[in-house]
Amino acid sequence: MAESxxxxxxxxxxxxxxxxxxxxxxxxxxxVLRYSGPSFRRLPLTLREIYFxxxxxxxxxxxxxxxxxxxxxxxxxETLQRYGxxxxxxxxxxxxxxxxxxxxxAALLFASRAGSSVTAEIGLMKxxxxxxxxxxMAVNPIARVVxxxxxxxxxxxxxxxxxxxxxxxxxxWLIGVVFIGVDDxxxxxxxxxxxxxxxxxxxxxxxxxxxGIAVSLIAVFEGYDSVxxxxxxxxxxxRTVVTSAxxxxxxxxVLTSFMFxxxx
Amino acid sequence: xxxxxxxxxxxxxxxxxIAAFLFLxxxxxNLSSGxxxxxxxLQARFDNIGGLKVRGPVKxxxxxxxxxxxxxxxxxxxxxxxxxxIDGRYRFPRxxxxxxxxxxxxxxxxxxxxxxxxxxxxxxxxxxxxxxSAVVLEKLISQFLFNKAAEGQGTx
Numbered sequence: 496m497a498e499s500x501x502x503x504x505x506x507x508x509x510x511x512x513x514x515x516x517x518x519x520x521x522x523x524x525x526x527v528l529r530y531s532g533p534s535f536r537r538l539p540l541t542l543r544e545i546y547f548x549x550x551x552x553x554x555x556x557x558x559x560x561x562x563x564x565x566x567x568x569x570x571x572x573e574t575l576q577r578y579g580x581x582x583x584x585x586x587x588x589x590x591x592x593x594x595x596x597x598x599x600x601a602a603l604l605f606a607s608r609a610g611s612s613v614t615a616e617i618g619l620m621k622x623x624x625x626x627x628x629x630x631x632m633a634v635n636p637i638a639r640v641v642x643x644x645x646x647x648x649x650x651x652x653x654x655x656x657x658x659x660x661x662x663x664x665x666x667x668w669l670i671g672v673v674f675i676g677v678d679d680x681x682x683x684x685x686x687x688x689x690x691x692x693x694x695x696x697x698x699x700x701x702x703x704x705x706x707g708i709a710v711s712l713i714a715v716f717e718g719y720d721s722v723x724x725x726x727x728x729x730x731x732x733x734r735t736v737v738t739s740a741x742x743x744x745x746x747x748x749v750l751t752s753f754m755f756x757x758x759x
Numbered sequence: 760x761x762x763x764x765x766x767x768x769x770x771x772x773x774x775x776x777i778a779a780f781l782f783l784x785x786x787x788x789n790l791s792s793g794x795x796x797x798x799x800x801l802q803a804r805f806d807n808i809g810g811l812k813v814r815g816p817v818k819x820x821x822x823x824x825x826x827x828x829x830x831x832x833x834x835x836x837x838x839x840x841x842x843x844x845i846d847g848r849y850r851f852p853r854x855x856x857x858x859x860x861x862x863x864x865x866x867x868x869x870x871x872x873x874x875x876x877x878x879x880x881x882x883x884x885x886x887x888x889x890x891x892s893a894v895v896l897e898k899l900i901s902q903f904l905f906n907k908a909a910e911g912q913g914t915x
Binding site: 589 | 763765766768769771772773775776777778779780782783784786787788814816823
C-alpha cells in the first residue's frame with residue numbers, strides 16, 4: 496500500500512515538475528525577447544554566435560545535403576524507372592528536399608551540431624558561476640549571453656536549410672544527369688513546372704524558421720536551466736538533442752498539416 | 760570598432776545562404792518562368808471536371824497560357840465552375856472551346872483551349888460557353904461493353 500502510494504506520489508511529482516519547467520520556459524522566452532535589444536544594438540555579439548552556430552555548421556550541412564541528394568537521386572531513379580518516367584526525377588528530388596527533408600534534416604543536424612554546443616557553453620558558464628558574476632556586475636546574463644545565442648541560431652537555421660536543399664538538388668542532378676544520363680533539359684524543366692515558389696519553397700523556408708526558433712530556444716533554455724554540475728551539464732546537452740529532435744518532428748507534422756492539406 | 764576575420768566568415772555564410780535561397784527560388788522553383796505577371800480571369804462551366812486540380816495548367820496548342828485559380832460547385836445548375844488566370848499577353852476569341860484533357864494515359868489533367876474563328880475576343884471576367892467535360896474512363900468502358908452486348912443481341 497505504502498509502496499503504491501509512493502509511486503503515485505513520484506508520478507505526480509514528475510508531472511508537476513514538467514509543467515513547472517514548461518511555464519518557466521515560456522517566461523524565459525518572454526525574457527529573452529524582452530532583453531533582445533542589445534543583441535541587435537551590439538551586433539558583433541550576435542555575429543559571433545552566427546559564426547559559431549552557422550558558419551561552423553556549414554561543412555556538415557553541405558556534405559549531408561549532398562549525400563541526401565545523391566541517395567534521393569539513386570532511389571528515385573530506381574523507382575521511377577519502373578514507371579518509365581525518369582524525367583520526373585527532378586521534381587521528386589526538389590519537392591522532397593524543399594518541402595520536408597531540407598528543413599527537417601538540416602534542423603536535426605543543427606540541433607546536434609550547434610544546439611548542443613550552445614547548451615554546453617551556457618551550462619558550463621552557469622556551473623562556473625560566470626552568469627552569477629555577471630549579475631553581480633550589473634550585466635544582465637540573458638541580454639549578454641542568452642539572447643545573442645538565441646538570435647544567432649534563429650538567423651542561421653533558414654540559411655542552412657536553404658543550403659541543404661540546394662546541395663541536395665545538386666546531388667540529385669549529379670546522380671541523375673551526370674552519372675545515369677537523364678536528359679538535362681527535362682530534369683530542370685519538369686522541376687520548374689512541378690515546384691511552386693510560394694507553395695513549396697516558401698513554405699519550406701517558413702518551416703526552417705520555426706525550427707530555428709524551437710531549436711535555439713530549447714538549446715539556450717536547457718543550458719540556462721541545467722543543474723550546475725558536470726553531470727547536470729552533460730544531462731542538459733542530452734536533453735537538448737532529444738527534446739529538439741522530438742520538437743522538430745512534432746512541429747513538422749503540425750506545420751505540414753496546415754500547409755499541405757490536399758488541394759481539391 | 761574594427762572589422763574582424765569573423766565578420767568576413769559570417770558575411771560569406773550569409774551570402775552562400777542567400778545564394779542557395781535564390782537558387783531554390785529561380786532555378787528549382789518557378790518564380791522566374793511560371794509566375795504570370797499580368798493575368799486576367801476567365802470562367803468555364805463543366806458538367807464533370809474529372810481530376811482537375813487547382814493550380815493546374817491551362818494550355819493552348821500545348822503551350823501553357825495560364826493556370827487554374829479556383830474550382831467551385833454551383834448548386835443552382837449542378838455544374839462545376841472553374842476560374843482560370845490567363846496570361847495577359849494572350850487573347851482568345853469568343854468561340855474558344857475549353858476541354859479537359861489528360862497528359863499521357865495517367866498524367867495530370869489540364870484545360871486545353873481550342874481556338875475558334877470569332878473576331879471578338881474574350882474579355883476579363885467572361886465565361887467560356889463551349890466546354891467539353893473530362894473523359895471518365897469508367898463511363899467509356901461501360902459504354903463500350905454495353906454497345907458490344909447490344910451488337911451481340913442484334914446479330915442473333
